[in-house]
Amino acid sequence: MYTWKLTGHALKRFNASCGGRSSSSRLAIVLQHCGPKTQNRGKFGIYRKRISLWFREQGTQVAQVCKKQFEFVAAQRIRRYIQIFHLYTRIWDEVALREFMRSWRLRLARNARNFLISAAGVTVYNWDRDRISDEEINRYNREIDGIYRLRDSTVVCAKCHLRIVIDVVQPNVKYCECNRVQSSVASNQDSDGWQPFIERQDMLIWRKKEPDSGGLFAYKVYGSFSDVTADDFLQVQIDVDYRKQWDPTAQELQIIETDPKSELSINHSTDIIHWEMIWPKLFSNRDYVYQRRWIVDREKGLVIIVSRVTEHPDVPERRGTYRVKTYWSYMVIKPYTEFHEPGIEFGLTYFDDPGVAVPSAVTAWVALRGLPDFLVRMRQASKDYQKYKLMKQNATASNSLTLPEEDVSKEQIKVDVEDNLDDKESMRDYQDPQDDSANDTNKLDVTHDVQRENDITETENKDTNSTPKEEQGLLHYFYLTKLFAFLDL
Template sequence: MYARRISNNFIPQQHNLRNVIVENYSENGIQHCSLVIKRQFSGIKNLRNLKDKLEVVVDRAKAYKRLLFSKTSPEKTLQTWAQQFEFVFAHRVRRGQQMICLYSKWWEEKALKEFLKRLRISINRSGKEFVLGALGVSLYDWEQKRIADEEFQTHLDDLKYVNVLKEATMCLSCSKGEHSAINTRICKCGTGGVSNRTYDDWVPFIEKDDLVVWRRPHGEGLFEYKVYGSYHDVSAEDFLNTQVDTDYRKEWDTTAIQLEIGERDLQADSNSDILYWEMQWPRLFVNRDYVFNRRYKVFNDSQTIVIINKTTDYPRFPKYPDKYRVEEYWSCMVIKPYEKINQPGIEFSLTYFDNPGVNIPSSVTTWVAKSAMPDYLAKLRHASKNYLQYCIDKGTGKACELYQNAERERREAEEKNKLEYCSNNRLKVALKDILEDFQIKANVRLFRKSELVSAGM
């Protein structure tokens, strides 16, 4: 793109500010002089009087001229200011146009979009925290209510417990076709009724592809649930980020009517925040909303991820009359990869309790448990597989920034390899052409030499 000349509309030649001011003041000065002359010559009586009047007019005209062209006169100051203003304005417009031309050469459309995206990431990530940190104000007592590290330690062996639970309550000799997806009597082979067993009051509840659910009583008419899943096509890293990336969850979780982060814990490596979540319920019921404290930790030594949620109170999210506030909810998810956190293949356990409130029939709560949780996990699995593409396209989270940097480096490496490959190929072709040309010339010389030798003989 070539720099274009500034349009005349920016800096008009006639009439500009300087000319208007100067002309205005000049006209006023001429009118003032004409009035003075008229007054002076109105009462002339004789020639001597005329001479005196002329001397007075000439003296005043000289004084007015000195005043008009002196540096301290208001008219001169205003004239100088007008010139300076026009000069600065024209200079700034010119510089602005030059910068646009320069950056339009440097930045392609993708680079400009990348710059704007990074700016939005920076604002979204640190805007609210910066304000709260600058003011020194927090609406939540993190020191007292932060989920303790000791609680995470107690859940590190949840998957081992699930393995014991599977052996104690499920028939492992059944084939896949003999398992029931809707009945609590999961085993159908009739080998001793293993599926009727309980372990710590846990009873098999649902079994689907890659998913098993148990439940046990927790209070009057309520149940605590434990889920075990094994996904071969999802990485533990993406499975975690899909849940904690609020912007992404708004896209894939259709039951989340409203999802908002109220506050983040500013302590380094805390990974804690306060969330408001409104969940859609069937038409005959009002929606449920939650305010809970969420925290997750990654244990690199054991390759284990733990996510804990607990209901809490937060001033920004009071109870709303058109929703039912769930005040008793907690969950703990433990994620472990088959091999590495960033490679596909995970198994996980999810233990949770949710008191929906009011007097809801047990058949309704059972139906909700059987449909809502498996559907949620199915959506979570599908969204986790697409998380990388989401980050590359429009993600703004911390994990997305890492993915975007890695993708950018990969593309740069590919372009570099292409250039090197093209350069090597060109070099090979050039050397080949040179060798062929040299060989042709050598053959021609040998042929001529052989002809001369033959002629001499």
């Protein structure tokens, strides 16, 4: 078929080159020479010579046509290669841009929500959605009664109704002398998984494994302090400035935002708090962002404090500090009589995960060593709160004297200072004739109390700094972080 087409094409070109003849006559000549009834085959040889002659004459034109065709094909190929080059150049630019964006997404993955909020200029915490509800607060109204039942079922002998020894015998406590096997069997009823863990003076501590926590424990503390008022104990929990005075592990502690519905109330408040805790050099510091709601119910004679972790746009995660993601706690304080009278009992239940995998044996040893000491320190801080408050008031008064208004003359300032000194002299000379035992106390100067408080603070700081191995070692810090993210938490 291809041969026949080529032959037909050649014949057409040959007929076009032959002038002066019609198409029918030329076709007749071809058919005459190529017909099947051709008798003289020599005539076909003559026709073949004419074809050869035509090809020689048209060779130059054929070569030029082939050259143009080759040039056209080559140009098309080069054009395609250039298009492919530009295409891959754009693709690789897009890949590089995509890789750049991916790296930024990885950097902002931990803080994507805060980044988007701050980029949009929004710094509002959704209180309606995240506020601790009244139902959750009311859930702990019977917490002290529940601790009574837990104590009776776990650390009180069912036979003689006396206390069972947990770890260390405490003075002024009558313990069971029955068979310990019988006592222990009778003391494991209705405990809800809580096991007695530590007993110290005026304190009992239970613990139980928290589900889905990798073997971490939740802790429940019961304390009965006869020398602390409920008002002062509450202030120790909620006064962040005072916490920084007596807790050396508090790197940062501040209230980020307060619920607008509780700003004008003195009996309840809901705050967002950021607390960064100092850890040893081998570890990153831990910080908490949590919501804390407390309420004073004077009719029921209770103080309830509930805390749990949250997120706030003003406190994004920072490099070099580990953000604790899991934390919750609730504390109930009940005074013996009145809130301003000494004598309270309290229950505290809490759990947090600082993100450190430590064997349970090490955790138990650290808790046994540090947990009671921290509770004792908290108790002492409650007893010293009034001194701290007095010192703060005196500092404020001193600043108001040393920084007068511009329109007050120096003579007037001098008179005010002398009047103040005269008042202090009169207070020093005052004695209550009906109370001879208070003579020494009434003669004390307020400034002397302030100086004494400063000396005590410096002594404590010196003791803390002078014994880093004992008081600020790895286990001590781990204990403070793992077990006590609750006072300002």
